[in-house]
Amino acid sequence: MATTRNTVSSIIGSDIPRIDGPLKVTGVAKYAADHNLPGMLYAVPVCSTIANGFIKTLDTAAAEKMPGVKAIFRRENIGRFYRAAPNVDLTFHIDEKRPPFEDDTIRYHGQYVALAVATTLEQATAAADAVKVTYYEEKPDVRADLGVCDNLKVESERGDVKTAFAKAPVQIDQTYTTPPEAHAVIEAHASVAAWDGDTVTLYETSQAVAMQRIAISEMLGVPRENVRVITKFLGSGFGGKLWLWGHSLLTAAAARNLGQPVKLVITRKMMFATSGHRASTKQRIRLGATKDGKLNCLWHEYLNHTAILDEYKENCGEASGIIYSTPNARIANALVQCNVGSPTSMRGPGAVPGLYALESAMDELALKLNIDPVELRLRNDTLIDEQENVPFSSRHYKECLTVGAEKFGWAQRNPKVGSMKRDGLTLGWGMAGGSWIAYRFACELTIDLKHDGTARVTCGTQDIGTGTYTVLAQMISAKTGVSVGKVDVVLGDSMYPEGPTSGGSMATASLVPAVEDAMTKIVKKLCEIAVATKGTPFTGQKADDLHFTDGRIHLKDQDSATGTPYEEILKTANVNAASARGKSIAVSGVQPDKPKRSMHSFAAQFVEVTWQPETARLRVSRVVSVIDAGRIINKRTGTNQIQGAVVMGVGMALFERIAYDQRSGAPINSNLADYVLTTHADAPKIEVEFVEYPDLFLNQLGARGIGEIGLAGTAAAITAAVYHATGVRVRDLPVKIEDLIGSAASG
Ligand code: MOS
Numbered sequence: 118m119a120t121t122r123n124t125v126s127s128i129i130g131s132d133i134p135r136i137d138g139p140l141k142v143t144g145v146a147k148y149a150a151d152h153n154l155p156g157m158l159y160a161v162p163v164c165s166t167i168a169n170g171f172i173k174t175l176d177t178a179a180a181e182k183m184p185g186v187k188a189i190f191r192r193e194n195i196g197r198f199y200r201a202a203p204n205v206d207l208t209f210h211i212d213e214k215r216p217p218f219e220d221d222t223i224r225y226h227g228q229y230v231a232l233a234v235a236t237t238l239e240q241a242t243a244a245a246d247a248v249k250v251t252y253y254e255e256k257p258d259v260r261a262d263l264g265v266c267d268n269l270k271v272e273s274e275r276g277d278v279k280t281a282f283a284k285a286p287v288q289i290d291q292t293y294t295t296p297p298e299a300h301a302v303i304e305a306h307a308s309v310a311a312w313d314g315d316t317v318t319l320y321e322t323s324q325a326v327a328m329q330r331i332a333i334s335e336m337l338g339v340p341r342e343n344v345r346v347i348t349k350f351l352g353s354g355f356g357g358k359l360w361l362w363g364h365s366l367l368t369a370a371a372a373r374n375l376g377q378p379v380k381l382v383i384t385r386k387m388m389f390a391t392s393g394h395r396a397s398t399k400q401r402i403r404l405g406a407t408k409d410g411k412l413n414c415l416w417h418e419y420l421n422h423t424a425i426l427d428e429y430k431e432n433c434g435e436a437s438g439i440i441y442s443t444p445n446a447r448i449a450n451a452l453v454q455c456n457v458g459s460p461t462s463m464r465g466p467g468a469v470p471g472l473y474a475l476e477s478a479m480d481e482l483a484l485k486l487n488i489d490p491v492e493l494r495l496r497n498d499t500l501i502d503e504q505e506n507v508p509f510s511s512r513h514y515k516e517c518l519t520v521g522a523e524k525f526g527w528a529q530r531n532p533k534v535g536s537m538k539r540d541g542l543t544l545g546w547g548m549a550g551g552s553w554i555a556y557r558f559a560c561e562l563t564i565d566l567k568h569d570g571t572a573r574v575t576c577g578t579q580d581i582g583t584g585t586y587t588v589l590a591q592m593i594s595a596k597t598g599v600s601v602g603k604v605d606v607v608l609g610d611s612m613y614p615e616g617p618t619s620g621g622s623m624a625t626a627s628l629v630p631a632v633e634d635a636m637t638k639i640v641k642k643l644c645e646i647a648v649a650t651k652g653t654p655f656t657g658q659k660a661d662d663l664h665f666t667d668g669r670i671h672l673k674d675q676d677s678a679t680g681t682p683y684e685e686i687l688k689t690a691n692v693n694a695a696s697a698r699g700k701s702i703a704v705s706g707v708q709p710d711k712p713k714r715s716m717h718s719f720a721a722q723f724v725e726v727t728w729q730p731e732t733a734r735l736r737v738s739r740v741v742s743v744i745d746a747g748r749i750i751n752k753r754t755g756t757n758q759i760q761g762a763v764v765m766g767v768g769m770a771l772f773e774r775i776a777y778d779q780r781s782g783a784p785i786n787s788n789l790a791d792y793v794l795t796t797h798a799d800a801p802k803i804e805v806e807f808v809e810y811p812d813l814f815l816n817q818l819g820a821r822g823i824g825e826i827g828l829a830g831t832a833a834a835i836t837a838a839v840y841h842a843t844g845v846r847v848r849d850l851p852v853k854i855e856d857l858i859g860s861a862a863s864g
Contacts, residue, residue, distance in 0.1 A: 128595040129818060130809075132753035136601065137350070137586045146350045149322040150307035154378040157309070158187055159238040160371050161245040162364065164387060168226035168257035168456040168782020172250060180233060180247040185240035187375055189248060190232040192218040195370050201335045201361075209331040210360055212393060213459040215426050216336055217363035223252065224425040225458045226259075226783040227390025232367050234379060257456040257782030263294075263399040263420040269449035273438050273504055276445030278403070281414035285405025289482045293402065293474035294849045296774035297422070297784075298395040299792055300463055304352020305385060306392045308368035311378035317369055318345045324354040325618035327577045330611035332361035337369055349609040351581045351619075355765075356462035358581075359620045362392045389787035393461030394775055396421040396431040400474035405445075410488045410496045412443040417475060423452045424459040431460065432467025436552045436829070437475050438504035439717060440514075441497040446504070456782050462620065464765060465825035468553055469832075473769075473850065476549035476833035481846065489532070490837065491522050494550050494721075502715030505706070510714035510814035513745040514550060517721035520808055521548065521743040525723035534844040542727040545842025551829025555716040555747075555812070555821040557704040558627040561614035564593065564635040565696040566643075568687035572597055573605040574632070578616025578624055580608055583824060584754030588625055591750055592632045592818070597683070598668030614698060622718070622822035625750060627701050629816035635699025640665040642695045643683050650690040654681055704815065714814050718826045719745040722766070722834040725801075728842040733854050735842075737767050737801040737835055744805065747812035747821035755823050759805040762827025768795040769828070770835035771851050 140146040165172075177189040188194070198216030201209070217229045233244035282288065309320040317339065323329040326346040334341045351358065364383050372379040383392065398421045405414030421431035434448030463469075483490040498515045501508055522528070530546045531537055537544040562576035572593050580586045590604040607613065617627035644663040647655040647670050655663060655670065663670055664677070671680025687695065707713050725739040740763050749755040772793040778785045786792045805827075811819020836847050843860040847853075 128591050128601070129750055130748065130752060132751065133587065133591065133601060135584055135587045135754060136590055136606065137580065141350070148304055148350050148352055149309060149320045149348065150305070150380065150382045152309045152320040154309065154311050157378040157380055158234050158236060158375060159241040160232050160234045160368060160379050160381040161241040162229045162367065162383070162387065163231035163233065163245045163248045163250065164227040164390070165223045165230050165250070167223055167252045167254045168259060170223050170252045170254040172221040172223065172230060173253050174251045175231060176249040177231065180244040183240065183244045183247060185236035186244045187234045187236070189244065190234065190371055190374070191230070192221065196374060197338060198336050198366055198370070199338050201332060209328040211332050212360050212429050212461045213362065213424070213427060217367055225390065225456050226781060227387060227458065229363055229367065229391065232371060234371050234375060259456055259777035259779060259782045263397065263422060263453045266399065266401050266418045266420055266451070269418055269451045272434055272448045272450060274447045275503065278414050278416040278445045278447040281445035282403050282405045282416060285414055286408050287406045287482065287485055289402065289404040289478050289485065291402055291478055291481060291848060293400050293477055295398045295470040295473055296850060297397045298463060298769065298773045299389055299775055300355040300357035300393065301789065301792060301794055302353040302355060302357055305382055305388060306358070306362060306364060307382040308365045309378065309380045310369040310372040312373050316343045316345070317373070318347065319365060319369060320347050321365060322351050322358055323348045324351065324358045324579065324581055324620055326579055326609060326611045327615045328618055329361055333365060333369065336361065336366055346611040347609060348579045351579060354581045354619065355464045356466060356620065357393045359462055359618060364391065385789060386787040389775060389784040390458045393459060395463035396423060396429060396460035398431055398433055398470045400433055400471065402474050402478040404478050404482050406482055406486065408486070410486050410493050412441055412497045413445060415441060415443045415446045417448045419450050420453050422455045422457060422460065424457055425454050427459040428452060429460045431470060433471030433474065435468035435554065436472050439502045439715060440550065440552050442499035442503060443497070457777070464762070465553055465828045468825070469828050472549070472551050472830050473832045476830050477836060477848065480547065480549065480833065480837040490548055491518050491527060494518055505715055507713045507715050510716045511747065511810050511812040512717065512719060513808050513810050514719040516808045517719050517743040517745050518550065520806060521721040521723045521741050524743070524804060524806060525741040527723065534841060542729055543842045545726040545728060545838035545840070547834050547837025547841055548721065548723045549830035549833035549837060551720040551722065551826065552717045553622060553826040553829050555626060555718055555815055556621065556623050557701060557815065558617035558623055559703040560617040560627045560631050560701050561698060562616065562628065562631045562635060563614055563696060563698045564632070564639060565694040566597060566639055566683060567694040568684050568692065570599065570684045571603045571605065572599045573607060575607040575613050576616040576628070577611050577613035578608055578628070579619055581619045583758055584751055585619065585624055587754060588750045589628060592629065596632065596636045622824040622826065624822065625820050626816055626822045629818045629820060630701040631699040633699065633817045634701070635697045638697035638699065639695045642697065643670060643686060646690045646692060646695070647686045650686065652689050653686055711814065716812065716815055716821070718821050720826050720829050722830045724834040724838040726835065726838040726842055733858050735771070735839065735852070735857065737771070739802045741804045741806070742827055743808060744823065744826055745808050745810065746823045746826055747815065748809055748819040749807045750818065750820050755807065756805045758823045759827035760803045762824070763803050763831055764795045764800050766828050766831025766835065767799060767801065769850060770832040774851055
């Protein structure tokens with residue numbers, strides 16, 4: 118019997134380690150590809166070797182006769198897939214709308230054209246290699262330069278940017294580009310499909326089992342109740358595993374056709390072509406300001422590449438409309454369709470490349486005005502979302518800036534380029550700000566409080582590795598006093614109550630109200646049981662007079678510590694568990710019972726680089742990241758998220774770029790040796806600080822969610838620091854050594 122109870126104040130905000138950690142480090146945790154079923158076959162896709170054209174011949178005869186081969190699937194024998202119509206049913210989304218094998222047209226390099234299925238992986242791989250495909254080839258368009266920003270569609274507008282910009286005493290007009298980037302998650306995309314009659318179970322690596330189920334049901338033409346998607350653990354996602362990709366459909370169809378389970382793990386190389394990437398962008402920013410640094414025009418135009426048949430928009434203006442006060446603003450965009458696989462969401466989609474451009478322009482404006490870059494941002498802060506003309510629910514950007522400056526030691530900065538030195542190295546100090554939207558998804562979950570003092574929470578969401586298992590255990594523990602170790606968190610199965618997508622940094626914020634709702638119902642049940650059961654201290658009293666504090670039932674005037682533990686009540690009543698289903702509604706700034714608010718998280722990133730001109734060696738040495746994301750439920754997992762985002766920001770600024778071969782259209786650095794990522798050795802010293810203002814407008818704990826916000830502004834802070842060290846303003850990511858060689862400050 119637990120006699121000491123945890124309380125909200127000790128559990129919420131603590132730094133307890135991930136409860137799933139031991140399962141992962143001991144190898145017990147099963148990822149999608151770890152599932153092996155009796156009679157399971159292996160599938161390997163055949164990928165097109167051109168990026169634009171048509172299949173002329175597809176010869177499977179030799180492959181079909183190879184040892185262990187069960188089938189070679191192609192358009193003619195895979196069976197029917199259906200184009201999804203997500204606009205009809207907004208409960209799911211899909212980026213690559215065209216199902217695999219739909220026709221013989223090739224629109225990007227690596228497109229699946231056939232699928233070899235065999236008894237072993239080696240046999241399937243050999244058979245896939247033996248499929249002979251010839252093509253009518255046309256010149257692919259995989260342009261690195263997206264061209265001129267014209268024919269743009271206006272996304273949002275206030276005032277008159279044209280006039281304001283023309284009249285502005287100080288102007289900045291610059292163009293910035295960001296390359297295509299890979300999610301480069303360590304766990305490859307994988308599917309294991311098994312049919313039982315008309316019902317299919319898929320072990321997937323999905324950031325949204327609930328949505329994946331709907332998408333598979335639609336595209337496979339199977340009723341929803343006949344599809345089950347299971348993802349117990351993910352080796353990360355970063356947005357690349359939010360939506361359905363073609364390999365899952367191929368796996369399900371192959372398993373159906375052959376009447377045996379099928380496993381398909383796509384290769385690292387395929388992951389650069391067929392399962393999404395961050396779109397390349399080209400962004401023109403025009404800022405107009407008064408001489409004392411007040412913005413009067415913010416004009417953000419951008420292009421992003423997308424696939425030939427898809428309309429993925431990299432939403433670069435996500436932060437531009439709200440982050441600064443300005444009477445005149447316009448955000449406009451256009452898509453450039455190229456011979457690439459569909460881009461998709463990648464950590465801080467839109468906002469992250471958008472803020473690289475906007476915050477770089479702000480740094481250039483500060484320099485032109487001769488105003489400190491922190492001061493320039495402070496002068497343009499606002500507590501009103503001027504795009505929607507509503508107040509922010511909770512905005513502490515100013516404090517992020519001032520706390521960051523203090524922690525970093527910004528006051529010691531000498532603004533003169535190349536003037537700061539340490540240990541023979543030139544130092545560069547730069548900073549930038551960021552924001553990321555905070556919404557809630559609709560979701561449901563169930564909670565069971567059991568008579569043996571344990572609890573269970575069950576939800577059809579998933580943990581991408583960031584801590585959903587742990588924060589749910591904390592939430593239940595805080596409400597019930599059951600220790601975290603006695604809370605069984607059951608996630609990752611579309612059979613469970615529909616849970617939130619692990620995306621947009623919104624899962625945690627969505628779960629909070631569902632936990633509250635379920636707990637309210639459970640407490641009511643417990644109180645009713647307490648008064649209706651003979652032999653409890655409350656027999657015959659009114660249920661409404663009872664209270665529930667830290668897991669104890671007590672009367673209003675009674676010291677809660679002398680109340681009766683709920684499990685005693687359940688035992689006396691001979692009831693196994695008090696259970697309830699809780700719901701959370703979707704919230705996007707509008708809540709039924711509240712005035713409209715604009716909900717965003719904010720950040721300030723301060724960066725130090727070291728520059729050694731003699732050897733052209735650039736390092737990011739130190740980062741201070743200050744985050745305003747509401748209440749932080751777990752300091753450890755929260756800090757880890759921001760540290761990870763900063764490391765990703767170093768990659769974005771200095772290393773990462775998918776390069777397409779202009780002749781073949783192939784992503785040529787499609788492996789983790791040539792697609793350069795930040796390694797541990799490249800990682801700077803990172804200090805993370807949360808300015809913690811619970812956003813009670815969003816949910817009862819005031820948690821907005823973290824994940825994306827740590828990457829917002831990071832690359833711009835790094836390039837600002839590079840400028841401060843070298844005098845070179847890099848407007849095309851990633852920073853290349855050749856950009857810096859011969860710079861004024863290079864000696
Ligand atoms: Mo995130 S890009 O919403 O997984």
